[in-house]
């Protein structure tokens with residue numbers, strides 16, 4: 001296999017996964033002047049992007065640049081110098097396995113899913129290490145609703161890559177006047193924060209849907225931030241990462257807008273719907289629903305207490321109701337206000 005030589009930026013970019021975020025990121029690449037190819041599983045998505053320059057299934061009503069080309073074939077990504085992997089977290093393993101025969105040794109893969117794998121409790125970089133051991137990992141995370149990014153509204157995100165030179169190349173590849181990636185070397189912190197904020201957004205949605213008020217909302221965000229910090233640091237991350245865009249930034253965004261799929265699942269649950277009703281008819285993914293049990297399981301292994309995430313997992317599993325959960329959270333032993 002051919003070894004890649006890194007330049008100042010990458011020109012040929014492959015994006016796997018044409019959901020809302022993969023499509024928006026392909027648009028970012030095109031806007032940055034890169035040669036981008038977007039791989040979709042659904043033939044009607046490929047057709048719609050290549051003919052109407054729209055992804056009407058996952059990113060309705062947004063015009064895409066004609067330079068965003070779609071394909072159903074992973075083999076069309078063979079010449080790409082950089083791959084953005086954007087499937088839902090629970091499908092990252094199968095997606096990377098399917099990609100394996102087509103990519104060059106050592107090709108950098110930017111992991112863009114926010115979640116923890118159920119059954120293994122693996123972060124996405126661990127899934128990558130197991131499926132494509134020769135690939136170089138980076139993580140893209142941060143406050144970035146796909147529709148806003150695709151429209152060209154300003155957004156700033158974290159690009160975490162332990163290889164400083166490679167990280168610099170990736171941010172220069174993706175940066176545009178409206179998309180500003182900041183480089184970090186703390187991949188674990190970015191991944192941990194991205195996975196937990198989705199679970200915490202469900203909690204904020206439940207609170208909002210049940211009419212628990214602004215005080216409860218602020219308390220959930222703040223104590224949720226403490227949970228991210230404990231969890232990330234226990235995994236070996238730095239606390240300053242959690243204070244950045246991929247942590248505090250994304251937590252604030254996702255917990256504050258019904259644009260968030262995770263928050264809207266919470267809103268429905270808080271409003272009295274069952275999980276089945278809340279998810280009915282949705283084509284889009286709410287990662288917190290899938291990741292909550294894995295997050296809680298991994299935290300137990302790490303010896304980290306995550307009362308809010310545990311409460312969300314129990315509500316999602318139908319084990320407890322909202323009222324009893326709120327009472328249980330409020331009657332925990334009183335303590336010093338420390339995050340760690």
Ligand SMILES: NC(=O)C1=CN([C@@H]2O[C@H](COP(=O)(O)OP(=O)(O)OC[C@H]3O[C@@H](n4cnc5c(N)ncnc54)[C@H](O)[C@@H]3O)[C@@H](O)[C@H]2O)C=CC1
Nearest residue numbers: 018019020021022058087088089091113114145146284285
């Ligand atoms: N939508 C957003 O604003 C953002 C999403 N993300 C993250 O990006 C990841 C992907 O989310 P979205 O693009 O929003 O997805 P989406 O909810 O828009 O679409 C679902 C995606 O899942 C794919 N899919 C369904 N079954 C699959 C399977 N068996 N194997 C592989 N793929 C399958 C579909 O093809 C589609 O690409 C998630 O981890 C999400 O947290 C991150 C930042 C922003």
Ligand SMILES: O=C(CO)COP(=O)(O)O
Nearest residue numbers: 142143144145260261262
């Ligand atoms: O991760 C996101 C924004 O940064 C998108 O959040 P939702 O998946 O909850 O819509």
